[in-house]
Amino acid sequence: MNKIVLKNVRPFVNGKFESPTTMNLADGKWVKEDLADAAVFDAGGALALPALFGLGLDFKEPLRDDIYDFKDGVDAMRRGGFYGGLYESSDNAIDDSRKLSAIKQISSFAGFAFSFLGAFSVGYKCKELTEMIELAEEGAVGFGDGNQDATRTRFLRLAMEYGSMTGKRFFFMPLDESLRHHGLVHEGHYADTLGMKGIPRVAETIAAFRILEMARFLKVPVHFKQVSCGETLKLIENAREQGVDVTCDVDIYHLLLDDSCLFNLDSHCNVVMPFRSASDKEALWQGLKSGTVNAISVNHDPVLRQDKEVNFEDAVPGAISLEIALPALWKSLVEKLGEARALELLSFAPAKIAGADSSDLSLGSKANLVLFNDKEETVVAPSLFAGQVRNCPLLGQTLSGKIKGSYLGGLWTEV
Amino acid sequence: MSALEIKHLFGLRGVSKQDIRLILDHAKQFREVLERPVKKVPSLRGMTVVNLFFENSTRTRTSFELAEKRLSADTVNFTSSNSSVKKGETLVDTLRNIEAMKIDIVVVRHKGTGVPKFLADNSKAIIVNAGDGAHEHPTQALLDMLTVEEKLGTLEGKNVTIVGDIRHSRVARSNLWGMTTMGAHVTLCGPSTLVPRNTELMSSVTWESDVKKAVKNADAIIALRLQKERMDDALLPSMREYRNTFGITHELLECAKDKVLIMHPGPINRGVELDSEIADGENSVILNQVTNGVAVRMAVLYLLAGGRAHE
Numbered sequence: 001m002n003k004i005v006l007k008n009v010r011p012f013v014n015g016k017f018e019s020p021t022t023m024n025l026a027d028g029k030w031v032k033e034d035l036a037d038a039a040v041f042d043a044g045g046a047l048a049l050p051a052l053f054g055l056g057l058d059f060k061e062p063l064r065d066d067i068y069d070f071k072d073g074v075d076a077m078r079r080g081g082f083y084g085g086l087y088e089s090s091d092n093a094i095d096d097s098r099k100l101s102a103i104k105q106i107s108s109f110a111g112f113a114f115s116f117l118g119a120f121s122v123g124y125k126c127k128e129l130t131e132m133i134e135l136a137e138e139g140a141v142g143f144g145d146g147n148q149d150a151t152r153t154r155f156l157r158l159a160m161e162y163g164s165m166t167g168k169r170f171f172f173m174p175l176d177e178s179l180r181h182h183g184l185v186h187e188g189h190y191a192d193t194l195g196m197k198g199i200p201r202v203a204e205t206i207a208a209f210r211i212l213e214m215a216r217f218l219k220v221p222v223h224f225k226q227v228s229c230g231e232t233l234k235l236i237e238n239a240r241e242q243g244v245d246v247t248c249d250v251d252i253y254h255l256l257l258d259d260s261c262l263f264n265l266d267s268h269c270n271v272v273m274p275f276r277s278a279s280d281k282e283a284l285w286q287g288l289k290s291g292t293v294n295a296i297s298v299n300h301d302p303v304l305r306q307d308k309e310v311n312f313e314d315a316v317p318g319a320i321s322l323e324i325a326l327p328a329l330w331k332s333l334v335e336k337l338g339e340a341r342a343l344e345l346l347s348f349a350p351a352k353i354a355g356a357d358s359s360d361l362s363l364g365s366k367a368n369l370v371l372f373n374d375k376e377e378t379v380v381a382p383s384l385f386a387g388q389v390r391n392c393p394l395l396g397q398t399l400s401g402k403i404k405g406s407y408l409g410g411l412w413t414e415v
Numbered sequence: 416m417s418a419l420e421i422k423h424l425f426g427l428r429g430v431s432k433q434d435i436r437l438i439l440d441h442a443k444q445f446r447e448v449l450e451r452p453v454k455k456v457p458s459l460r461g462m463t464v465v466n467l468f469f470e471n472s473t474r475t476r477t478s479f480e481l482a483e484k485r486l487s488a489d490t491v492n493f494t495s496s497n498s499s500v501k502k503g504e505t506l507v508d509t510l511r512n513i514e515a516m517k518i519d520i521v522v523v524r525h526k527g528t529g530v531p532k533f534l535a536d537n538s539k540a541i542i543v544n545a546g547d548g549a550h551e552h553p554t555q556a557l558l559d560m561l562t563v564e565e566k567l568g569t570l571e572g573k574n575v576t577i578v579g580d581i582r583h584s585r586v587a588r589s590n591l592w593g594m595t596t597m598g599a600h601v602t603l604c605g606p607s608t609l610v611p612r613n614t615e616l617m618s619s620v621t622w623e624s625d626v627k628k629a630v631k632n633a634d635a636i637i638a639l640r641l642q643k644e645r646m647d648d649a650l651l652p653s654m655r656e657y658r659n660t661f662g663i664t665h666e667l668l669e670c671a672k673d674k675v676l677i678m679h680p681g682p683i684n685r686g687v688e689l690d691s692e693i694a695d696g697e698n699s700v701i702l703n704q705v706t707n708g709v710a711v712r713m714a715v716l717y718l719l720a721g722g723r724a725h726e
Contacts, residue, residue, distance in 0.1 A: 192611035193428070194528050195549030195588055265529030309507055309537075311527040313548065 002027055003038035004412040006371065011048040011361050015340050020045055023367075028111060028410030030367040041414065043371055046404050050343060050359040051368035053113075053351040054085035054322060055249050056225060056299035061106055063092045068302035072387030074109045076300065076322040078413045079386060081370025081406045084113030085298070086354035088171070090146045093119035095130045097138040104139065111368070111409015115354035117144035117171055120159040124148045127155070129162055136166035141355040143170050147225070147272055149177035151207050153214075160220045169221040169247070169353075172211050173273060174232065179203035184313060186228075186259040186276040194262060196313070199274050201229045208232045212239040212246060221245035223353060226273040226299060228254050230283025233292045247353055249297040250284045252321050252329055253393055257281075261393070267308045267315035268393040272301075288345060289337060295349040298325050302389040319393055323385050326370065327378040327399035334374075369407050376402035419718045423542040425531045426551030427593035435560070435597055441714035442561050442707065448485065449710055458717050459488035462519040467510075468545070469495040469525040474681055474705070475545050475555070479522050482712035491518070506530070507537050514538050520716060523547075541719045549583045555680050556589035558711040560597060562704045563635050566676055571598035576629045578661055579639030579688055580609040586680045587639060595619045604629035605639075606661060608650040626661050627670045635676035638663045638688045654687050664690045668698070676700050 006023040011030075024035045059073035077085070087107070094100050100116055107114045118140035122128040132143060143163050150156060150172060160170055180203050185191045187198025208224060212235060215222040227233060227248045239246050251273060258278045261269045269275060287293035301318030308315050321328070325346070333342035348358045359368045378399040382390045405414040419434050427435070448456055464483045468476050476492070483490040493513065504512075506525075513521070520541045523531050528548040535542040546552040563570055575594050581587045581603050591601050601620040603610065610622065623629040630636055645651050658664075663677065677689070677699045685691045694701060 187612065189611075189613040192582075192613045193588070195551075195583070195585060196528050265532055267533075306505060310505060311525070311530045311533040313527040313529075314506070 002410045002412070003035050004407060005035055005038050005040045006048065007040055007042045008045055009043040009048045009371065010045065011369070012050060012339070012343065013361055017047055017339065023048060025367055025407050025412065028366055030361065030363050030365065032363060041405065041412075043404060044373065046371050046373040048361065048369045049081065049372055050347050050361050051081050051083035051370050051406065051408055052326065052347045053354065053356060053359070054082045054300060055295060055297035055350045055353065056251075057085040057087045058089045058091075058301050059087070060089065060091065060302060061103065067304050068387050068389060070107050070109065072302070073300070073322075074112060075386035076320070077112065078406050078408055079384065079403065079415055080322040080325055081372070081403055081408075082322055083111070083359050083368035083408050084115070084351065084354070084356050086115045086117065086141070086350070088117040088144045088146060090124070090148065093122070093124050093146055094135070094140070095119040095122045097131065097134040100135055100138045100140060109409065111411070113351075113356045115141040115356050117142050119144060119146055120163055120170065121150070121155065124150075126150050126152045129159055132163045132166055132168075136168055140168065142168045142223070145172050147173040149175055149180075149207070151176055151210050153210060156211070156214055157218070160214055160218050164218055164220045169223050170215075171223045171225055172207070173225040174204050174207035174211060174227075175199070175273065176203045176207040179206065184270060184274065184317070185262055186274040188259050188277050190259045190262040196262070201231055201276070204229055205231045205235060208235050212236070212244055215239070215246060216242055216244045224248040226251045226254070226297060227284070227287075227293070228273045228276050229280045230287070233283060233287045237292055247294045248292070249295040249350070249353070250287065250293050251297050251299050252325050253319060254281065254284055255296070255332070256328060257393060265312045266393065267310060267312045268319065268391055268395060270312055270315040270317045271319050271393075272317045285336060288341075295353055296329070296345045297350070298322055302387065303391040305388070305390060308391050318391060320385065320389060320391055324378065324380055324392060324394060324399060326372055326403055327401040328394060330372065330374060331400040367407060368409070371404040371406065372401055373404055374401045378402045418721055422719070423531065423535045424553050424715055424719060425535070425542070425544050427553045427556055427589045427596070428551070430593070430596065432596050435557070435593060438557055438711065438714045438718060439561055439564060441718060442557070442710040445485075445713040445717075446561075446707065446710040448713075449706065455485050455487060457487045459483070459486040459720055462720060463489045463491065463517065464520040464522060464716065465491045465493055465513055465518045467493045467513070467521050467523040469523070470546070472524055472545070475524065478705070478708040479545060479712050481709050482716060485709065486713055486716055488520075488716070506533070510534050510538050514540055520720065543715060543719065546585055549585050549588070551589045552585040553589045553593070554708070554712050554715055555586050556593040557715070558704055558708040559590055559637060559678060559680075560593055561707045561711055562678065562700050563599070563676065565703065565707065566700055567634055570594060573599045573634040574602065574632050575599050575635045575637065576602040576604060576633040577637045577639065578604045578626060578629065578663065580641055580645060581605045581639070582609045582611050583642070583645075584639050586637075590637065591620050602629050602633070604661070606651060606657070609645065626667065630667060630671040630675070633671055633675050635678055636663060636671065637678045637680070640680065640682065641684055641688050658687050662688055662690065663693050665692060668693065674698070678704055681705070
C-alpha cells in the first residue's frame with residue numbers, strides 16, 4: 001500500500017529521535033495532511049530510522065538467477081529496511097556499457113536506489129581494460145575488482161591511469177591471491193589448531209599498500225571493501241596524511257564475529273574475507289570510532305542451501321545480511337558510538353560512497369524509512385530471509401531489536 | 416563396562432584423561448585377544464560399520480576393517496573412487512543413503528577439516544574420525560600412546576618429541592593433545608615453513624628448531640612422513656637438505672638416550688625422515704604401532720558402541 005499512518009512512532013529528524021508522534025506517509029513522502037483513507041499502524045513507540053544503504057550487493061542476476069535475482073534482493077531490502085545499495089557481482093562482471101544498461105533495466109524497481117560498479121578489467125581477469133569512459137557515461141559510479149585479486153601491478157597502474165579520466169573511484173577488496181594460497185580462514189591459532197589453511201594479515205596489507213601507493217602516484221581516489229584488520233586501517237590513516245583520497249568500509253559480520261567461531265566448523269562462517277582475531281575485531285570498532293572507517297558494508301552474497309550444507313572447506317563462501325543487519329548491529333553501534341554515528345555508518349555514508357541520495361527524514365519531503373523496535377528481539381529463523389537462500393552466520397541466534405516494517409519507494413511493508 | 420563421556424571420536428582435543436585412559440586400558444585387553452589363536456570376540460555382533468574413505472588409505476582402512484571383523488561387526492567399505500560421490504552426490508546425501516541402509520557406526524576419512532563432526536550433526540550414527548584434513552587422526556595418536564605405555568610403562572612424565580611437517584600433520588595435532596592430556600611432555604620440531612606460526616593454543620608443548628636439542632631428552636621420537644608436494648610448494652628446497660637437517664639418522668641418535676623409542680605413523684620415506692638402519696633397528700617400535708592400531712581401534716569401536724549391540 002502506498003499510504004500508511006504510523007502512530008506512536010519516533011522519527012529520526014535533525015540528528016535525534018523525536019518524541020512519539022504520528023507520521024502520515026503517502027506517495028513516498030512524509031506529508032502534513034491527514035490521510036483519512038489510509039491504513040493505520042500502531043508502532044508502539046518504535047523508532048523510524050532513515051532507510052539504510054547497502055554496500056556490496058550481489059543478487060546474482062543474470063547469470064545465476066537460479067540462485068537469486070533482483071526480485072529476491074528487493075524483497076530482502078524491504079525486510080531489512082534498505083532503500084538502495086551499491087551493486088557489484090563477482091560472478092558477472094559489468095564490463096561493458098550494454099551489460100550495465102541491461103542490469104539497470106532489470107533493477108528498475110520503483111523507488112529503490114541502485115548504484116553500480118563497473119569492472120575495470122574484462123571478466124575481472126586483469127588482462128584487458130574495459131571501456132571505462134563508456135561505463136561511466138552509462139552511469140557506473142566507480143570501478144571494481146569483483147572481489148578478485150587485482151594486484152598485478154602494471155595492469156593496476158594502467159587501469160587506474162586510464163580510469164582516472166572518468167574521475168571515478170576505484171573499489172578494491174585488498175587480498176593478495178598468492179599469499180592467500182588457497183587459504184579460507186584467518187591465519188591464527190584457531191586455523192593452526194584445526195589444521196586449516198590460513199590467510200595471513202599480510203595478504204591484505206601488502207595488497208592494500210600496493211594500491212595505496214598507486215593511488216598516491218596517480219592521484220586516483222580508491223575505496224577498500226571489507227577491511228578486516230587493524231594494520232590496514234593504519235596504512236589508510238598514513239595514506240590519508242599523505243593526501244591520498246581513500247575511503248573504506250568494514251563488513252557487518254567482521255564487527256560481530258571473530259575466528260573463534262571456526263571451532264564450530266559452521267560452513268556459514270566460510271566467507272571471502274575471513275573473520276580475523278578478536279583483536280582485529282576490536283581494531284575495526286576503534287576504526288569506526290576514530291572515523292578511519294567510513295561505512296559499514298553488508299556484502300549480501302546469496303549461496304544455495306546445498307552449497308552450504310557441506311563441510312566447512314567445501315562450502316561456497318559468502319553470507320547474506322540485508323534482512324538482519326539492523327537488529328544484528330544497532331544495539332552495539334548505539335552503545336559504542338551513538339545513534340547519529342550508527343545511522344551515518346549504515347545509511348548516509350554508504351550512500352555517499354555510492355554516489356546516491358541520502359535518506360534523511362523530514363516532514364514534507366521524500367520518505368524512505370525502516371520501523372525498528374529496539375525493545376523487542378529477533379530470532380534469526382530461516383523464514384526471515386527472502387528467496388531460497390539462508391546463508392547467514394547468525395542463524396539460530398537471538399538479536400536485540402526487531403524490524404516492524406519499512407516504507408520504501410512509497411510502499412509500506414509490514415515485517 | 417564404564418562408559419565414555421564422548422559419543423563420537425572426532426579428535427583428542429578436549430577429550431578427558433578418563434576417556435583416554437579407558438580406551439587405552441581396553442586396547443590393552445584387546446591386544447591380548449590379538450595374541451590368541453582365535454582372534455575374535457562377539458562384542459559388535461549384529462552391528463554394521465561403514466568405512467567411508469574419501470581419501471586413499473591402505474593401512475588405516477585395513478586396520479579399522481580388521482578391528483571391526485575381530486569384534487564380529489558386519490563391515491562395508493565405501494571409497495570415493497567407486498562411489499556416487501564421483502557422480503556429484505553431496506556428502507550429506509551420501510551419508511543419508513548409507514544411513515538408510517541401517518548402519519550403526521561410520522568410520523570416515525576425508526580431506527576436509529571437521530567432516531566427522533559435520534556427519535555427526537547430520538546423522539544418528541556413531542562417527543569415528545580416521546583422519547580429517549590436517550586436523551586430527553585420533554586413533555593414530557591413541558595407538559602411539561598405547562605403544563609408548565607398552566614399552567615405557569606410562570606416559571606420565573615421559574618426553575615425546577615429534578619431528579617433521581607439524582603444520583600439515585593431523586597425527587602431530589592428535590598426539591600433542593592426547594599425549595599432554597596423559598601427562599607426557601611433548602616437544603615439536605620441524606623446519607620453520609612446516610610448523611604453525613601461531614602456537615598460543617599449543618602452549619602446553621615445547622617448540623624447538625634444533626633437532627639435536629629436540630631429541631636430547633626424548634624417551635620417544637615420532638618421525639612424521641614428509642610429503643613430496645611440500646617441495647613443489649616451495650616449502651622446502653630439497654629432500655636432501657631435509658634429511659641432513661631433520662632426518663632421524665644414526666648420527667642424530669648419538670645425541671639421544673640409548674633406549675629412545677623410534678616411531679613413525681607410516682608409510683616411511685626411507686632415507687628422508689628416517690634412515691633404514693633406524694627404521695629397522697632395535698629402537699624401532701614401528702611394527703608394534705601397527706599391531707596396536709588394531710587393538711586401539713577395537714577399543715574405540717567397542718566403547719563408542721557402548722552396549723548398543725545388545726539394545
